[in-house]
Amino acid sequence: MHSSWPRWSALPARAPPILPRTWWGTLHGIAAALPHFRRQGGGHFVTVASIGAHRVVPTSAVYSATKYAAWAITEGLRQELEPGIRVTTISPGVVESELAASITEPGAKEAMRTYRAVSIPADAIAGLARGGNSSRTRYR
Known part of the structure; x- marks a missing residue:
């Protein structure tokens, strides 16, 4: 985070x-x-x-x-x-973005590496915002 x-x-x-x-x-x-x-x-x-x-x-x-x-x-x-x-x-949970590159604190930077392994594609969130996906859809 x-x-x-x-x-x-x-x-x-x-x-x-x-x-x-x-x-x-x-x-x-x-x-x-x-x-x-x-x-x-x-x-x-x-x-x-x-x-x-x-x-x-x-x-x-x-x-x-x-x-x-x-x-x-x-x-x-x-x-x-x-x-x-x-x-x-x-x-959403962790979404693919440029955020990870801005993290400088070593503990948070390492945690972000772990989180990014299960990140949600940004297009998936955009689809939800447009109403294109079911509210029951879960991304892993």
């Missing part, structure tokens, strides 16, 4: 930029689309979070917090919106 704070003994003086970017990006996207969905009488929000939103492992606390924020925001939205506007959150 990726973390901007690899160890609790080395906390930075301020929060990494990924935290507010994730929260505000999700909220701004909802704010931009919601009026259109209401005017047309429906729509579908799809957010990609991560299994990290539901399971925290060593070195992933900050990463998991960003994914939990995405999940929590869209879950609240799902509960509050009127019928006709759907909300889906996809929480």
Whole structure:
């Protein structure tokens, strides 16, 4: 897993930029689309979070917090919106991406090598976001 704070003994003086970017990006996207969905009488929000939103492992606390924020925001939205506007959150495991190359903490880097052996193709997640696969589909 990726973390901007690899160890609790080395906390930075301020929060990494990924935290507010994730929260505000999700909220701004909802704010931009919601009026259109209401005017047309429906729509579908799809957010990609991560299994990290539901399971925290060593070195992933900050990463998991960003994914939990995405999940929590869209879950609240799902509960509050009127019928006709759907909300889906996809929480995949490890997805093939460039993320592994950015990890510098040795323990997390080694863990990512293991995780990548069972990673999900990015196209599979894109297919879920487009609604092209069953919600029961599992990738290993």
